Amino acid sequence: MQDKIRVAVLFGGKSAEHEVSLQSAKNVIEAIDKTKYEVVPVGIDKQGHWLTGDASHFLLNADDPKLIALNNAGTRVALAPTGDEVHLIPLDEAGPPSPVDVVFPVLHGPYGEDGTVQGLLKLADVPFVGAGVLGSAVGMDKDVMKRLLRDAGLPIPAFITLRRGAGADYDGIIARLGLPCFVKPANLGSSVGISKAKSPADLERAVADAFQYDHKVIIEEFIEGREIECSVLGNGEPMASVPGEIVPTHEFYSYEAKYIDENGALLKIPADLPEPVIKRVQDTAVAAFKALECEGMARVDVFLRGDDEVIVNEINTLPGFTRISMYPKLWEASGLSCTELIDRLIQLAIERHARDTKLKTAHEL
Ligand SMILES: Nc1ncnc2c1ncn2[C@@H]1O[C@H](COP(=O)(O)OP(=O)(O)O)[C@@H](O)[C@H]1O
Ligand SMILES: [Mg+2]
Numbered sequence: 001m002q003d004k005i006r007v008a009v010l011f012g013g014k015s016a017e018h019e020v021s022l023q024s025a026k027n028v029i030e031a032i033d034k035t036k037y038e039v040v041p042v043g044i045d046k047q048g049h050w051l052t053g054d055a056s057h058f059l060l061n062a063d064d065p066k067l068i069a070l071n072n073a074g075t076r077v078a079l080a081p082t083g084d085e086v087h088l089i090p091l092d093e094a095g096p097p098s099p100v101d102v103v104f105p106v107l108h109g110p111y112g113e114d115g116t117v118q119g120l121l122k123l124a125d126v127p128f129v130g131a132g133v134l135g136s137a138v139g140m141d142k143d144v145m146k147r148l149l150r151d152a153g154l155p156i157p158a159f160i161t162l163r164r165g166a167g168a169d170y171d172g173i174i175a176r177l178g179l180p181c182f183v184k185p186a187n188l189g190s191s192v193g194i195s196k197a198k199s200p201a202d203l204e205r206a207v208a209d210a211f212q213y214d215h216k217v218i219i220e221e222f223i224e225g226r227e228i229e230c231s232v233l234g235n236g237e238p239m240a241s242v243p244g245e246i247v248p249t250h251e252f253y254s255y256e257a258k259y260i261d262e263n264g265a266l267l268k269i270p271a272d273l274p275e276p277v278i279k280r281v282q283d284t285a286v287a288a289f290k291a292l293e294c295e296g297m298a299r300v301d302v303f304l305r306g307d308d309e310v311i312v313n314e315i316n317t318l319p320g321f322t323r324i325s326m327y328p329k330l331w332e333a334s335g336l337s338c339t340e341l342i343d344r345l346i347q348l349a350i351e352r353h354a355r356d357t358k359l360k361t362a363h364e365l
Contacts, residue, residue, distance in 0.1 A: 004038040007346060008052075008079075008088065008100045010117065012044040012070050015109035016192050020259070022059060022068050024321035025106045027328070029055060031338040037346065040088065040100060042077065043070040044107070052077050052088055052098070079103075079124050086126040102349050103128040104342075106321055109189045113318040114140035127353035129345045130296040131317040138292050139317040143186045143218050145292060152291035154284065155311045157303075158221040161186070164211055170200060177221045182252075183207055185214035189316070191255045196222070223313075225305035227253060228271055230285035231319070231330040233341070235295050235348055235355075240282035241330040245271035267326065269333050277308050284310045296348050299327045 009032075011025030012018050022043075029039050041058040043051045051074030058074065061067035075095070077088040087097035103126055105117050115137035121128040131139060138144050143161045150156055158177055162168050174181075183206035185193040193213040195206035203219075210217040227248070231241035245268040250257040257264030273281070285300035292298075292315050299319035303311045319327035331341045 004036060005346070006040055006099060006101045007032065007037045008040040008042050008103045009106055010042050010044065010050075010103060010112075011106045012046075013107040013109075013112045014044070014046055014048050015107065015111055016188075017108035017190055018046060018070075019065070019068055020190075020320055020322065021106055021108050021112070022070060023065060023323075024108070024325065026059060026062055026068075027323050027325075027338070028104065028106055028321050028342060032342050033339050036343065040098060042088065043074060045070055045072060048111075050077050050079070050088075051075065079120065079126075081124040081126075086124050100126060102126065102346055104346065104349075105130060105318065108318055108320065110140070110187065113189070113316070114187065127349040129349045131294045131298065132352075135293040135295055135298075136317050139294065139298065139315045140189075141187050141216075142184060142314065143216055145315065146218070148291050149288060149312050152287060154288055154291060155309070157182075157223050157311060157313075160219045162207065162217045162219065164215045168207065170203060173219055174200060174203065177219060179203070180222045182220040182222060183210050184218050184220070185210045186216035186218055187214050191253060191258060194252075194254070196252055223303040223305055223311055225303040225309075225311070226271075227301065227313070228273070228281055228304050228310075229299055229301045229326050229330070230281050231327045231334075232285050232289045232294070232298050232300060233296075233331070233336075233344060233348075235352055238286050238289050238294075240285045241334040241336075242270040243273060243278055243281045243285075244269040244326050244330050244333070245273075246326075267324070267329070269326070269329050273304075277304065277310075280308065280310050284312060288312050288315055295352060297327070297345055299330075 011021045039055050041055050053074030058071050060069045060071050076091040080089050086100050089097045103121050115133045118133045118136045146156050180196050180198045183195050193210045197203040197206040227246040228243045230243045232238045247266040248257045288300045299316045301313045328338045
């Protein structure tokens with residue numbers, strides 16, 4: 001029998017979504033097909049150390065989302081390109097390097113979803129799940145993302161980008177975007193630093209707040225509508241899942257609504273939508289995926305204004321993978337189990353790597 005494919009699952013990380021990532025990783029590791037794959041869990045602690053250990057106890061309080069934590073007892077390792085194979089090398093003690101065939105980054109937010117880890121994996125020449133360096137970086141930067149969506153002719157909310165120190169004409173912004181409007185740090189996630197500004201004073205406060213998280217802030221026109229999400233899967237010819245709906249019980253889908261308040265939002269899977277609207281959401285999601293240079297997977301979030309106007313909000317290149325997360329749930333509702341989905345994602349990673357390996361790297365006469 002052929003050896004099993006060794007999949008390093010990377011999780012945790014230096015991000016506000018560290019704990020969400022632990023839950024996502026737990027789910028991925030539980031669901032992965034053990035007859036085909038051997039899991040090598042690699043937890044990244046909040047200081048950035050990479051730790052590996054036994055797949056059975058890499059988490060503490062694994063079943064309690066409030067207390068879940070990384071088990072720091074693992075061996076510190078580094079990923080190194082060592083010629084033909086990629087290995088995890090132990091750092092603190094002598095030990096055999098452990099080979100890795102594929103990496104599945106289950107990291108959310110900066111230092112995981114933004115192209116930084118993808119750059120490392122690309123340098124190490126190892127196949128990895130999900131978007132590459134460019135798609136990840138573009139998906140993380142809401143300003144660049146929206147400019148590319150606009151360039152592809154996709155409908156987006158009107159927006160203005162502010163850079164630190166450049167000053168802002170608040171009257172002009174309000175005249176153009178109206179109130180309320182949304183203020184966001186350009187490079188973050190989980191609704192951290194996001195405000196809905198209802199008055200000129202609110203707006204100035206919200207901008208100052210957002211600048212605490214990033215050097216670039218975007219202000220967007222408020223879209224009154226339903227929040228619909230769609231999962232996309234594939235490389236060259238991506239497919240879209242059935243759409244789902246998020247119904248926040250808060251003023252908007254804030255950090256509190258996402259992670260603190262258990263009843264912060266209702267997930268409707270699938271979303272109750274007429275067939276032509278489902279088709280429009282799916283086509284828009286696939287078009288956004290392509291426009292943003294995505295590969296492997298992404299969740300595309302849109303607003304549905306009125307009965308049928310689909311407006312793109314954002315793309316998430318490493319969506320949540322917890323048991324209750326939209327990305328795997330929408331595939332389940334589309335007929336693809338979590339185990340099949342993970343299998344497909346790993347195969348897509350291997351296919352892309354094989355395709356890239358065929359590219360010439362030097363001029364040949
Ligand atoms: N332009 C907008 N109009 C209406 N609601 C918005 C707008 N932008 C964001 N929101 C609300 O804020 C939430 C978080 O914004 P989003 O851009 O998705 O940031 P994040 O990347 O942190 O999820 C959305 O899910 C939605 O509830
Ligand atoms: Mg969002």
